[in-house]
Amino acid sequence: MNCDQFKDSLLTDYVDRVLDPEKQKIADAHIGQCAECRRLIADLRTVTAETFGQVREIEPPAHVWAGIVERVQPSPGWFEKVCAVLTLPRLSIAIPVLASLMLFTFVQLRQPEVSYDITRAYLSRELGGDFGVLSNEDLENGSFGTVIEDFFM
Secondary structure, eight states: OOOHHHHHTTTTHHHOOOHHHHHHHHHHHHHHOOOOHHHHHHHHHHHHHHHHOOOOOOOOOOOHHHHHHHHSSSOOOHHHHOOOOOOSHHHHHHHHHHHOOOOHHHHHHSSSSOOOOHHHHHHHHHHOSSOOOHHHHHHHHHHOOHHHHHHHH
């Protein structure tokens, strides 16, 4: 390995001591033979120590961390928001009750009305006789009038 290859591919990792064992052996072999690269590594370690050795860690204030966390954490999408609302205890009871009421109402609205005119015609045909005195009002009130009462009595 020549100096240019070493400087281009291994120098910074060698100074930072992050080379894998195989590359470390290659770099050590080159540095053992090359005085110029040894001086360069010594200079880089000195500069690195002087520059970064005096850096102290600063703890940011709580409001700064809160802002960072808010921006870094993904916000829930619409699906997660809907699921969160639907899992509330009151809604978990209210939704099935509301659905049942809607279904019951729909079924009740779809049931056909009984036409008392058709009932009168059926009774006339099946039982024979004139049920013309029956009115829809009589049938709705449960009173069949004298004609049908006479028929069954």
